[in-house]
Amino acid sequence: MRKTIDTTVAILGAGPSGLMLSQLLHHAGIDSTIIERSSREHVLSRIRAGVLERGTVEAMHEAGCATRLEAERINHNGVILSFDGTRIDIPIKAITGHHVTVYGQTEITRDLLEACEDRGQPIYWNSPDAALGKLSSDHPIVAFTAKDGTPIELHARFIAGCDGFHGVSRRSIPTNEIVEFEREYPFGWMGVLVDEPPIADHVVYANHADGFALASMRSAQRSRYYVQSSPGESVDDWPMPRFWSEFKKRLGPLGESVIEGEPIEASIAPLRSYVTQNMQHGRLFLAGDAAHIVPPTGAKGLNLAIADVRRLARAIAAWNGGDEKPLTQYATQALARVWKIERFSWYLTTLMHQFSEHSSFEKQMQRAEFDYIASSEAAQTMIAENYVGLDF
Ligand code: APR
Ligand code: PHB
Numbered sequence: 001m002r003k004t005i006d007t008t009v010a011i012l013g014a015g016p017s018g019l020m021l022s023q024l025l026h027h028a029g030i031d032s033t034i035i036e037r038s039s040r041e042h043v044l045s046r047i048r049a050g051v052l053e054r055g056t057v058e059a060m061h062e063a064g065c066a067t068r069l070e071a072e073r074i075n076h077n078g079v080i081l082s083f084d085g086t087r088i089d090i091p092i093k094a095i096t097g098h099h100v101t102v103y104g105q106t107e108i109t110r111d112l113l114e115a116c117e118d119r120g121q122p123i124y125w126n127s128p129d130a131a132l133g134k135l136s137s138d139h140p141i142v143a144f145t146a147k148d149g150t151p152i153e154l155h156a157r158f159i160a161g162c163d164g165f166h167g168v169s170r171r172s173i174p175t176n177e178i179v180e181f182e183r184e185y186p187f188g189w190m191g192v193l194v195d196e197p198p199i200a201d202h203v204v205y206a207n208h209a210d211g212f213a214l215a216s217m218r219s220a221q222r223s224r225y226y227v228q229s230s231p232g233e234s235v236d237d238w239p240m241p242r243f244w245s246e247f248k249k250r251l252g253p254l255g256e257s258v259i260e261g262e263p264i265e266a267s268i269a270p271l272r273s274y275v276t277q278n279m280q281h282g283r284l285f286l287a288g289d290a291a292h293i294v295p296p297t298g299a300k301g302l303n304l305a306i307a308d309v310r311r312l313a314r315a316i317a318a319w320n321g322g323d324e325k326p327l328t329q330y331a332t333q334a335l336a337r338v339w340k341i342e343r344f345s346w347y348l349t350t351l352m353h354q355f356s357e358h359s360s361f362e363k364q365m366q367r368a369e370f371d372y373i374a375s376s377e378a379a380q381t382m383i384a385e386n387y388v389g390l391d392f
Contacts (some may be wrong), residue, residue: 007033010156013163017288019112023063024313037128048105051299053389074102082206085252095384132172135282185271190229194261213250271295279331294345344386
């Protein structure tokens with residue numbers, strides 16, 4: 001028998017976007033129901049980046065989920081760029097007055113999920129068949145099958161598409177209405193997680209003639225390292241001796257302090273920039289990776305997702321109080337910020353990687369840009385204010 005459930009906001013996806021939205025709505029006195037395609041274990045096991053903007057930290061406080069974050073966070077006052085072994089230390093805190101926070105985004109998901117579960121938030125796991133309907137009416141619906149086989153129809157006032165790049169929400173918008181922008185980069189990132197201390201007090205982005213390398217961290221004892229990989233390569237193409245030798249070489253002198261640990265995780269991720277202009281379709285609102293993807297350079301993916309849902313939660317709270325205007329402005333205002341973050345992620349990606357299609361002229365342009373950053377406070381300010389997070 002089909003079961004009908006009323007909810008104010010039907011949220012597709014229990015990633016950081018969906019969980020944060022549910023938590024912020026709860027604090028505004030608004031109920032929601034989450035439907036997730038995968039299992040709880042799968043959602044908690046995904047390895048993500050590890051740098052939080054101040055706006056994300058603020059959102060964790062607003063969500064009432066900042067206890068562990070406050071206990072374990074590491075504050076970084078700067079970031080290091082390296083080019084063929086020459087480094088620039090950008091003093092983020094001195095320039096902007098703010099620091100960035102190192103705290104695993106996987107931990108953010110766990111903190112949000114535990115807070116949701118502690119207050120009994122309805123979450124339907126292992127439900128991959130959600131279908132969205134009546135999006136243009138005031139009472140949209142989501143039909144899906146619960147894990148125990150019960151068919152459920154959610155009757156909502158809004159649907160929040162927080163179901164990532166491969167989710168069903170964006171695909172529920174008529175294709176002839178979708179406007180999208182995309183750039184695929186001709187390389188990937190091969191990443192490893194090791195239980196060894198980080199090589200520096202700050203995150204290091206390195207451009208070397210043989211490719212990009214990134215040294216990041218999760219804690220004083222756990223490091224996250226990446227190298228640029230070629231298209232089509234898999235983890236098997238990167239046995240650890242090859243990884244360590246490339247990684248250390250690309251970091252220049254900083255590479256000398258690398259301790260070669262046993263990897264506790266290794267994976268390759270592609271790099272892509274993607275934006276859909278359609279962040280709203282009737283009563284469906286898209287947020288996070290469902291609406292846009294940034295390449296990982298700069299660690300903006302989660303931060304951008306959190307900025308979206310913060311805006312959406314406030315707009316739905318305003319609607320609840322009788323003011324519909326913020327909801328009508330959601331897509332336009334969110335998108336304006338999305339494009340700025342897309343620009344910075346693309347800029348840092350373009351500056352720091354080796355592109356097979358680049359001519360010697362473009363290589364010189366990278367070098368000139370780097371020299372300019374080294375000598376210009378204005379250029380460093382641009383990087384620092386984007387890295388720490390643009391105003392929300
Ligand atoms: N129905 C329900 N859930 C779905 C469906 C579907 N049809 N399709 C996908 N999902 C779920 C996924 O299983 C996933 O758990 O939606 C969730 C989306 O989560 P993310 O992909 O993490 O997207 P988001 O929550 O927007 O997080 C954004 O965090 O760490 C960063 O790189 C990450 O940029 C990403 C960001
Ligand atoms: C990470 O810690 O995994 C990380 C840090 C900075 C980035 C990307 C990833 O720009």
